[in-house]
Amino acid sequence: MHRNRKIATNTAFLYVRMLVVMGTSLYTVRVVFHALGVQDFGIYGVAAALVTLLAFLNATMSQASQRFLSLDIGNGDLLNLGKTFNAILAIHLVIAIAVVAAALSAGSWFLNEKMAIPHDRIASANLAYQFAAISGGLMIVQTPYSALIVAHEKMWFFSLVSLLEAGLRLFIAWAVANASGDRLFYYSMLMCGSALAVLIAYVCFARLSFAEARIRPHREQSVYRALTAFITWSFIGNLAGAARTQGVNLLLNVFFGPVANAAHGIMTQAQTATNNFANSFQMALNPQIYQRHAKGEYGEMRDLVIMGSKLNFILLLIIVVPVLHATPYILEAWLSTPPPMAVDFIRWMLVALMIDSISQPLITAAMATGKIRAYQLIVGGTIILSVPLSYAAFRLGYDATAFLYVITAISLVALLLRLLFLRNLLGFPLSRFVLQVLLPATAISAAMLATSLLYTHVFGEVRSLFDFAQASSFLAVGSLSSALVLGLSRSERRHLFSTIGKRFYK
Template sequence: MLESNHKRILRNTGMLYIRMLLAMVVGLYTTRVLLNVLGVEDFGIYFVVAGFVALLGFMQGALTTATQRYFAFDLGQNSGHNLRGLFNTSLQVHALLAVCIVMLAETAGYWFVSTRLNIPEGRLVAALLAYHLSVASFAVTVMTVPLTAMLMANERMGLFALMSMADLLLKLAAVLLLPYLVYDHLSMYAALLLVVSLLTLSGYLLINRAIFPGVRLQRGFDKKSFHSMLGFTAWNTWGNLAAALSEHGNNVLLNIFFGPAVNAGRSIATQANGALNQFVTNVQAAINPQIVKLYASGEREQMHKLALRAAKYNFFILLVLAMPVLLNPDKLLRLWLVEVPPYAAVFLQLTIVASLINSVSGPLMTSAQATGHIRLYHSVVGGILLLNVPLNYLLLSCGLPPETLLAVTIALAVVALVARLYIITPLIGLPVGLFLSRVVGKATLVALVAGIFAILTQAASSGSLLILFSNLITAMAVTLIAIWMLGLDKSERQYIVSLLKSLKARTPLI
């Protein structure tokens, strides 16, 4: 059973990686072009305005998790017999959420953006139009969630990857079209993204109608399912609000204390880090349905094995990609961008460190969601994450530099990880010592050894692309060796060797 799950996870991960590679190329190129077209100031304005919309929509993340959990749990426990009712309920809940978001965004949100954000004189009208369009785009995206959740819960990763790639190409087309439009570029970019959101929603609707003919929007109201989903979502909302405030609330603080240019630097760091994290996100997305289904079917020991391996592999995958960037941020940013915004390099390094700490938490959080008992977890961890904004406000008010904001984020990420361990491991019956020894201990050892040897093997680049490329390859190679020697046990190394031999045997000779 576990072997079959591994094969399915590998296949789904492979499909998501194809999507991810395109996402990385398109995303990095799009950012370069967009920064060049909008300029540092307008780029920073859009980042903080669109980020504020995402802050108002913190409930979307809660509903996304709840929807995927309910679909996957029903597939694991009841073979999907209740999917039609759950799908109908989730559409109703998301429609209600979309209306609430628009109302909140166009009242309190509009007041805050128009009166409290640091927007240069002469750009307020364009920024507010971009804000309204971003609100509409976000509402459309909320309605897409049940459709993507249905594909993910049924592990139809190929179709999900196909639609994601179509969405990326449409966004690329929007950026390439932007320089040829005569109207204000900031406003037109937000309008084009709204069109892309509508086209993406239409595509997901057509695919779901074709693949799941039994799942349709129907009349009626399932009060029990509605209340159950909302109850589960209520506690998820607290955790997602904390995460949203931690990310987008800090962007608002940077805007208030330092202005849009520093927002642009944070935006670049966030997007580059997001590209690296796509590797981990894809593995986690392929594993999530399996964790929930194993819990629902009562196979706890297999769920524990899968969660432990996933947590460790998440860290290792990100570390291999992050090590070259951590050692060469300035050179890579200059190679990528026409104009590098201030603080982008140090923001990128600190953001990656926070991501490495958080990378081991994904399987734990999915395991907690599978149990349905999330009140204590979200109460404590959400409270810890919410400390980001008040602590950063106090420190920045004392005149400390912008990078202080991310130093606080890293410290709280460590505290949140400890809280997750001592709350979730008893909930799922997993000994905390096992997680510390097999995941945290090995991850820390590999990171220290790989970091030391990677630093020692770096050569002075002196502006040479050849030496820079050599440094990147060396850092990745040293990290891979450390993972192989110190991070994997004997059975894991044997499995990887047998998998590589199997793939080689299937590859036709040219």
Template sequence: MYAKMGITMFISLYVTRLVLNALGASDFGIFNVVGGAIAMLGFLHAAMSSATQRFMSFYEGQGDKEKQKYIFNVSTVLHLGIALLLVVVLLIAGYFFFNGILNIPPDRVFAAKVIYGALILSTAFTVLSVPYEAVLNAHENMLYYSIVGVVESLLKLAVALVIVSYAGDKLVLYGILMAVIPFIIRTIMQIYCHKKYEECVIAPKRYFEKGLMKEMTSFAGWSFLSLTSGMVTQYGMGLVLNNFFGAVLNAAQGVANQISGQLMVFSNNMLKAVSPVVVKTGGAGDRVKMLDTSLSSSKFSIYMAAFFMIPFMIEAPYVLKIWLKNIPEWAIVFVRLQLLRVLLEQFTHPLIISIQAQGDIRSFSIYTSLANIVPLFLTWCFFEMGYPPYFLYVSWIFMWAIVKGGLILHFAKSKCGLSFSMFNKKVALPGFFTCVLMVFTGLLPVFYLETGFLRLVLVGCICWGTFILLQHFIFLDKSEKKVIKALFLAIKQRFVRS
């Protein structure tokens, strides 16, 4: 997963540079705002994805292969229906998006509509790939999952290189080619899973159970509520920004989202690997191990995010100057605040896996959905009162990182038996002091050196040196040190054998 991350992160950052320079800030902003519309209305895909993966991993933990065949077939039928529904809903929604909601220059409306149509097909193929992703995740087959991810990144690089040299409408071609990629990826995963795993049998007449469909749909419904509110807010923030400040600010937001997404690959990879373990232990009835794994996930999620994000936040102006030829207005501030929000969310976000593993997520989804949607209204009020664009992130940080974080802790305690004292000891205090000390030490070169490559290197080395010393001497317990030592020995032996 981390080998894949290293390759895909480099490619993705380079692709963004190529695409931003080829399209320009305005067209890049249009692609982000139109693509955001697809993402917002693709919430059903995300909801069913979490439901399918939860059920597949749960019964993998119980060792029930026959039940997994039912889950795979029920999931396949559901996702086919969802894909068709999304196509219809998105086509209807497109009328409203292009007649009063989106603020797009008149001469670029046709291009935006072509992109919208292409991305609808892209979304449908992405939805249809969910059952296969769930199977790979349940079997913890991260090698093949990583290979597919690298192939996807290489395809995106190929698309970027094509549009750089294309003489026609680059935005239209970019949208169409990007829509073809999910179809290719879905085909690759389908062929592999049917050859590799016995539960991947498409026979809905034989392996169909109404009770299971009802259970999965109910779980997905509550996941849908929570994810929908989050996606509505994420896309709504872009619309509010677009309404008050225009498409160029959407380009700045797109850069911030791109950077945070790439830097979060480290934590997301770990959570991708840990998620089936947590759900499997829940399926096996071992709640103690489930919580212990979730707390360790939270701590290391913070560490992985801080390790890369804090140096980047400190040196954001210089890094963006190297990466992008033309930095969109407000991009530096947006990047820093976006990274701060994501970093704070890591304190509690991995605990959601444990809450979902136990199955009863009704109350949790209702309360977190309310917390998800509030920043949208706060941001609108701030902009109406004349506050600057970065207040978008101020409201986001308060509601998502602080208020929603408190809700996650409350439900992890009431539903899973989480101990607050254990959370503080194992996650909150180590994470907080690690981040604060990395910031203080990392800022030292800023006060004494001019902006440049030397300062960038020093900031990184000091931050990472502080991180390593804190973990080695203070925050890692004996069992965690033992695991890390075993990991390094395994890597060393692998290289010696090769």
């Protein structure tokens, strides 16, 4: 019960963070989009995409950091915890230097020689790219500190820094909107300054709060070997994830130009906002999955993964269904003149995210085992097919949305592959997962699709704020009702209502 209470408390902190970050993100994107214009907004998006693609190894290290730090905390091994943190920090510093060097050399050549950027914006694009490269390096160095804070389940501070970052982005949006001169240059410079401020906040808190955050270099080979083995195989999965998002963005530039990148940029901002919501619960769940594996509590770990997959899907569904229903209106209210293709991009992105939300606890469970060589080769190899398949679709003359059909199909295949691997790694009960997660998720989705179509047939399209409020309220309540009836078992409903009753009458 104590663990469940901690998950609930941390989730509450993270949801407050999510609501503020989502609201400010949507507002700042609107301001920055109009301040920069479609062309410069697309240029910054593709410049940042190049750096993100080069920095994909950082995602591998972030995963490794979470796993090894959480396992040491779960085992109560404080001596090894300090050694693990310092090894992780040393590796991150090397990665940061390598990524920035690669970005400023090979990446700069690709930007200037291969990207479709108007000649009069080449100089500004290069400056934006250089600031984005430095920002990427700062974010890499930040990772060990943020991972340590999350592993200690100090979600209140993690949420506080996110609120600081949201405030900085509001200031940046205001400054860029009121700037004269090259706004793309100012925006890139201020975003780099924001990354530096966030890094300083994480470093200061970690060093003041945790003894293991003090820099004590060592050469204990066993720690570095364990990290290196995990990183080597995680590399493939994170390369696949980076390629699926940013690699495809580069293809969009080559085939369809900066306007398609602008639509992708809007989609990415919406994806980030949605992911902030989806990850709020998952971030609170991850340390508990790692720690239960460290303690050998495999039955509880499996229960937590199944519960997490179901709740991830249900919590995201309540937000996604109203957005899917009213995407054209939301984009017009948000951006006034959204880029072409943005509606289709966002809708298919949300469908893929719903599938991925089920997979997230499965990924954490697989990482907890440490036996990930075959897992990463097969699952990561499947995900990276998004790039050649999207390229083939574009070459065959399909429109820009074709890459999202590819991503959605591959998300389904990857979910099934993860389940098969977990059966072998942990004796994961596939039939129970199908009955308790996949079948209810399918039933709820079908019910809400029918409800959305029926609502449109009766009330028409969303054309005003009143229409949006009415439709969103109806569909959110419908999603919650469907989740309660179709998603939860009788015992789960009884336990939920009992808990709510005790809280209400307390």
